[in-house]
Amino acid sequence: MTRARLPNxxxxxxxxxxxxxxxxxxxxxxxxxxxxxxxxxxxPKADSQIxxxxxxxxxxxxxxxxxxxxxxxxxxxxxxxxxxxxxxxVGAALDFMVRMEPxxxxxxxxxxxxxxxx
Numbered sequence: 001m002t003r004a005r006l007p008n009x010x011x012x013x014x015x016x017x018x019x020x021x022x023x024x025x026x027x028x029x030x031x032x033x034x035x036x037x038x039x040x041x042x043x044p045k046a047d048s049q050i051x052x053x054x055x056x057x058x059x060x061x062x063x064x065x066x067x068x069x070x071x072x073x074x075x076x077x078x079x080x081x082x083x084x085x086x087x088x089x090v091g092a093a094l095d096f097m098v099r100m101e102p103x104x105x106x107x108x109x110x111x112x113x114x115x116x117x118x
């Protein structure tokens with residue numbers, strides 16, 4: 001599969017993630033269909049090692065999503081606490097991406113050749 005190029009101007013959402021009392025900035029950008037395809041992460045201290053690692057992780061996640069990986073599947077693959085909450089800021093950022101996914105349209109089959117799109 002080929003990586004999908006995102007439009008130069010695209011919608012984005014920002015959120016502050018708080019984990020263990022530390023604040024992290026997260027941003028999600030969308031493709032032309034409204035699907036989250038790009039993640040931005042920054043740590044509590046600019047240009048720190050953790051901040052730079054988070055930026056690199058965000059690039060890897062973005063490339064994976066643009067190449068067809070679903071944020072939901074990535075979110076299920078990362079570490080979780082016993083209560084299901086994310087164990088790291090990476091998991092929290094992926095959960096944010098999942099929350100930004102548009103709802104799936106409901107389609108009901110009504111009979112031969114009849115579909116009701118809701």
